[in-house]
Amino acid sequence: MAQPLNYLNESASQTAGPYVHIGLAPGAAGFDIYRTQLGEDIAGPDAPGERIRVEGVVMDGTGAPVKDVLLEVWQADAAGIYPHAEDPRVADCAPGFRGWGRVITDFDTGLWAFDTVKPGPVMGRNGQMMAPHVSFWLVARGINIGLSTRMYFEDEDNSADPVLNLVEQAPRRETLLARKVSPGLYRFDIRLQGDGETVFLDI
Amino acid sequence: MKPAEFYQRDRTSQPPALTPDYKTSVARSPRLAMLSLQGSMSEVTGPTFGHSDIDAIDNDLIRNYAKTGDPVGERIIVHGRVLDENGRGIPNTLVEIWQANAGGRYRHKKDTYLAPIDPNFGGCGRTLTDDQGYYYFRTVKPGAYPWRNWVNNWRPAHIHVSVFGTSFSQRLITQMYFEGDPLIAKCPIVATIPDPRAIDQLIAPLDLNAAIPLDCLAYKFDIILRGRRSTLFENRLEGN
Ligand SMILES: [Fe+2]
Numbered sequence: 001m002a003q004p005l006n007y008l009n010e011s012a013s014q015t016a017g018p019y020v021h022i023g024l025a026p027g028a029a030g031f032d033i034y035r036t037q038l039g040e041d042i043a044g045p046d047a048p049g050e051r052i053r054v055e056g057v058v059m060d061g062t063g064a065p066v067k068d069v070l071l072e073v074w075q076a077d078a079a080g081i082y083p084h085a086e087d088p089r090v091a092d093c094a095p096g097f098r099g100w101g102r103v104i105t106d107f108d109t110g111l112w113a114f115d116t117v118k119p120g121p122v123m124g125r126n127g128q129m130m131a132p133h134v135s136f137w138l139v140a141r142g143i144n145i146g147l148s149t150r151m152y153f154e155d156e157d158n159s160a161d162p163v164l165n166l167v168e169q170a171p172r173r174e175t176l177l178a179r180k181v182s183p184g185l186y187r188f189d190i191r192l193q194g195d196g197e198t199v200f201l202d203i
Numbered sequence: 204m205k206p207a208e209f210y211q212r213d214r215t216s217q218p219p220a221l222t223p224d225y226k227t228s229v230a231r232s233p234r235l236a237m238l239s240l241q242g243s244m245s246e247v248t249g250p251t252f253g254h255s256d257i258d259a260i261d262n263d264l265i266r267n268y269a270k271t272g273d274p275v276g277e278r279i280i281v282h283g284r285v286l287d288e289n290g291r292g293i294p295n296t297l298v299e300i301w302q303a304n305a306g307g308r309y310r311h312k313k314d315t316y317l318a319p320i321d322p323n324f325g326g327c328g329r330t331l332t333d334d335q336g337y338y339y340f341r342t343v344k345p346g347a348y349p350w351r352n353w354v355n356n357w358r359p360a361h362i363h364v365s366v367f368g369t370s371f372s373q374r375l376i377t378q379m380y381f382e383g384d385p386l387i388a389k390c391p392i393v394a395t396i397p398d399p400r401a402i403d404q405l406i407a408p409l410d411l412n413a414a415i416p417l418d419c420l421a422y423k424f425d426i427i428l429r430g431r432r433s434t435l436f437e438n439r440l441e442g443n
Contacts, residue, residue, distance in 0.1 A: 006290075007288050007289065007290075007430065008286060008287075008288045008289070008290055008430070009213060009216055009288065009400075009401065009404070009427060010212065010213060010288060010375070010427050010428060011375065011377050011401075011404055011405065011426050011427045011428070012216060012217055012218065012377060012396045012398070012401040012402070012404065012405060013217055013218060013375060013376060013377055014218070014363075014377045014378040014392060014393075014395070014405070015225075015228075015376075015395075016365075016376045017363060018311075018313060018314075019301065019309045019311045019313070019314060019363075020301070020363070020376075021311065022301040022309060022310060022311050022326050022327050023299050023300060023327045023329075023363055023365060024299060024301075024365060026325070026327055029310065029312065030310075030311065030312040031268075031310055031325060033267060033268055033325045033327060034257070034258070034261060034329075035258055036256060036257075038252070038256060038297075060230040061230040061231070061232075061234075064230075066231065068313070072374070074245070074248075074249060074250065074371045076245075082244060082248040083251070084248035084249065085251075086247055086248055087244060087248060098250065099250065100249075100250030107313070122243075122245060123244060124243045124244065125241060125243050130245065133245070135245050135371055137374055139376055141227050141231075142227030142228045142229075142230070142231035142232075143220070143228070143232075144217075144218035144219070144220060144222060144225070144228060144232075144395045145217050145218055145220070146374060146375070147220075148371075150245075163240060163243075166238060166240070192230075192231050192232065192233055193230065193231070193232060193233055193234050194234075197235050198233075199235075200233050200237045200238070201237060201238050201239075201240050202212065202214075202237040202238065202239040202240065203240050203242065203371075203372045
């Protein structure tokens with residue numbers, strides 16, 4: 001027998017279930033309890049950059065919208081700076097920029113949307129720049145462990161992005177691109193399974 | 204030593220996406236392999252929260268929605284620490300919980316179970332861990348409730364728990380179960396976890412030492428988030 005390593009093990013995930021809104025967005029569950037609901041304002045009023053709206057639907061393997069999904073997003077500001085102590089440029093992050101949002105669907109249609117500023121490119125590993133992107137995390141009934149993915153923008157130069165280029169089948173990279181619908185409006189649909197299944201990331 | 208990437212997630216103790224006995228997972232589970240990514244700045248950072256985001260009463264589910272008196276049910280404290288896999292407490296991290304009332308009914312417009320809503324119970328709470336990673340809530344013990352899967356499935360009593368850690372790659376939602384509940388072994392959602400030791404780690408023991416005599420019982424629940432490597436030798440992680 002060798003010496004024991006004595007690491008602890010990450011707690012196992014369990015589905016967020018159908019009533020996740022009670023805990024994370026009680027307003028959507030239909031009642032008013034907290035002074036503030038978290039994650040409603042990603043960029044704040046004063047952050048510079050292009051103001052955009054992103055909307056979409058999460059679809060299951062039958063093509064039906066997942067009406068009870070809850071999404072969280074995390075992104076850098078327009079200069080590519082995260083509001084986090086480990087970003088070496090954090091002191092220059094846009095004033096009032098939180099970078100994080102909680103996104104609720106319309107329970108009847110499954111459509112979701114959020115408003116933010118378009119992120120800038122972010123320094124990646126080994127000095128390789130990453131194209132502007134928003135990190136996504138999805139939970140819902142039937143999803144046993146939160147699913148991670150990224151959203152890029154079709155109107156940016158994504159050709160040298162080190163993460164997109166890791167996707168072996170080039171056509172699957174398209175699943176990570178938000179489509180420009182009109183100035184300031186992007187569409188990003190996520191497919192959990194089947195034709196056009198979104199690339200999910202084990203981060 | 205500088206912090207570097209997080210340890211890879213141990214997928215052998217986490218539930219897989221497809222677990223047919225939990226039927227809803229069948230159409231909602233990706234079928235293609237995930238793309239494994241070494242942590243970059245986008246993964247090692249994450250949202251931070253402060254005391255201006257929440258109120259002190261938010262962690263007291265007995266009082267935070269009380270209208271005419273206390274909610275019905277067994278009064279309990281749920282307390283413990285948020286730790287990483289290296290055993291270090293994670294300070295100032297947001298813990299959010301939600302649960303059914305003592306009768307097993309959720310305050311949610313989509314819950315139609317016949318057990319009644321409790322007018323004095325909202326069913327959600329939130330708090331920040333202290334500088335040692337410690338947290339606590341006061342609530343009532345939730346009831347078991349039936350759900351549509353097989354015709355006679357019942358969820359064991361449980362509290363849903365959401366935790367952030369310091370980075371977006373530590374984000375975790377799980378459920379806390381109660382020691383001694385015979386429904387744990389019958390639950391297809393619990394059974395999505397392939398490793399019995401990982402299931403045990405979600406079962407909170409009765410903690411009589413933390414109970415308040417003549418007032419309320421206590422259960423202890425530690426939550427473990429992914430640990431992190433330290434940079435022992437420089438390996439060109441510029442930008443991290
Ligand atoms: Fe539940």
